[in-house]
Amino acid sequence: MSEMETSVERATKTNENETRKPGPTVTKTSKQETDEHAEMDSTDETTRPTSEIDRSPARTSQLLATIAASVALGSSAFLGSVGVTGGVLGLVLVALGVVRGSRKIVTTGSFALLVGVLAGGLGTAPPELLIPGTIATVLAWDFGEQAINVGEQLGREADTQTLELMHAAASTVVAISAGGVGYGIYLLGSGGQPMTALVFLLIAALALTSALRA
Numbered sequence: 001m002s003e004m005e006t007s008v009e010r011a012t013k014t015n016e017n018e019t020r021k022p023g024p025t026v027t028k029t030s031k032q033e034t035d036e037h038a039e040m041d042s043t044d045e046t047t048r049p050t051s052e053i054d055r056s057p058a059r060t061s062q063l064l065a066t067i068a069a070s071v072a073l074g075s076s077a078f079l080g081s082v083g084v085t086g087g088v089l090g091l092v093l094v095a096l097g098v099v100r101g102s103r104k105i106v107t108t109g110s111f112a113l114l115v116g117v118l119a120g121g122l123g124t125a126p127p128e129l130l131i132p133g134t135i136a137t138v139l140a141w142d143f144g145e146q147a148i149n150v151g152e153q154l155g156r157e158a159d160t161q162t163l164e165l166m167h168a169a170a171s172t173v174v175a176i177s178a179g180g181v182g183y184g185i186y187l188l189g190s191g192g193q194p195m196t197a198l199v200f201l202l203i204a205a206l207a208l209t210s211a212l213r214a
């Protein structure tokens with residue numbers, strides 16, 4: 001009996017020890033942890049550049065728009081106080097618009113420049129002075145729009161100088177050609193009276209705007 005009891009006790013203790021024995025634990029190896037960190041880093045690198053792209057207006061067209069607005073101001077400076085006021089206001093707004101990337105401000109500034117130039121059409125300003133001012137006004141608007149478009153689509157830090165210069169050259173050629181045609185029409189008109197000059201400038205501005213948008 002004692003031997004049987006001893007055997008039973010031993011068997012009971014063995015079962016208890018097996019029951020208390022902890023199960024296998026799953027631990028991550030250093031290699032698995034390294035792979036997980038690498039995946040997280042690659043994900044961060046993939047998403048980071050998109051969020052850090054600077055969408056501000058492109059520098060080259062930004063500068064060209066300001067220069068064109070300055071030329072328009074120079075033309076309107078000879079057209080009286082109204083021309084000077086419109087020119088100064090237009091230059092400030094165009095410069096502000098291309099810095100802030102606001103099409104509305106650029107358009108408003110271009111309109112102010114045009115008003116300054118058109119003021120000369122009501123007086124005795126020669127068309128040789130009014131035409132360059134009108135061309136410069138429309139180019140200021142076009143270059144400002146281009147600066148904003150390039151910045152939004154490609155980013156400020158992208159290498160877009162050649163693209164912007166090609167656009168500026170094409171726009172300038174179109175503007176000068178249209179201005180030359182308009183000047184020819186003006187010379188063939190009746191007497192070149194102030195009201196005729198005003199109408200001519202309005203038509204020329206609309207024609208230049210349509211040509212540059214196309």
